[in-house]
Amino acid sequence: MKKLLMHACCAPCFVYIEDELRKKGLRNEDGSYEKVDYTACFYNPNIHPKVEYERRKEAFIKFCNIKDVKNIIIDEYELNKFLKDVVEQVGEKKKYKVRCEYCYYTRLKKVFEYAKENNFDIVSTTLTISPYQNHEIIKQVGKKLQEEYGIEFRYIDYTENFRQGQKMARELDIYMQKYCGCVFSIDAGKWVY
Numbered sequence: 001m002k003k004l005l006m007h008a009c010c011a012p013c014f015v016y017i018e019d020e021l022r023k024k025g026l027r028n029e030d031g032s033y034e035k036v037d038y039t040a041c042f043y044n045p046n047i048h049p050k051v052e053y054e055r056r057k058e059a060f061i062k063f064c065n066i067k068d069v070k071n072i073i074i075d076e077y078e079l080n081k082f083l084k085d086v087v088e089q090v091g092e093k094k095k096y097k098v099r100c101e102y103c104y105y106t107r108l109k110k111v112f113e114y115a116k117e118n119n120f121d122i123v124s125t126t127l128t129i130s131p132y133q134n135h136e137i138i139k140q141v142g143k144k145l146q147e148e149y150g151i152e153f154r155y156i157d158y159t160e161n162f163r164q165g166q167k168m169a170r171e172l173d174i175y176m177q178k179y180c181g182c183v184f185s186i187d188a189g190k191w192v193y
């Protein structure tokens, strides 16, 4: 059985996906499913403020405990690095065209590094259940990292299951945030990018 490392951006986005992984397996491009040995990985170093980072990390731990999901937490909080890199690397003619591209790349790169060191076959991310994320950029970033690390990146569009996942998270009393994560995405509780 293949080993999947699923990057979890937060617990609510993982709830539906975990349910599907457990009951059916991992979705293939042709719509079929394959059973996988999955582990969830929390690495989201730019959630602002720190107290919110801790809240989301605790929600992830709570959910993994409820469902008895194998998990790892890369517990690194890097606000200063994130802000410095956004200024230096994001913008016209810089390495990244938009902030979220940089954010996806750095988060997923760390997950790929862990996957490589620990012999995982596939990497995926719960970011792609959210209709608020930029799926094209996530796909491009994932495929770039697939080339870099020689590990498959599985892009799956779970957006049709987003509301169902939120409902399941509420039923389990899992904390649900009101913005994506970084300081730039906080705007009076609205989702902004």
Ligand code: SF4
Residues within 6 Å of the ligand: 046, 099, 100, 103, 104, 180, 181, 182, 183, 184, 185, 192, 193
């Ligand atoms: S809005 Fe979300 S995806 Fe974009 S940079 Fe901020 S935390 Fe990352």
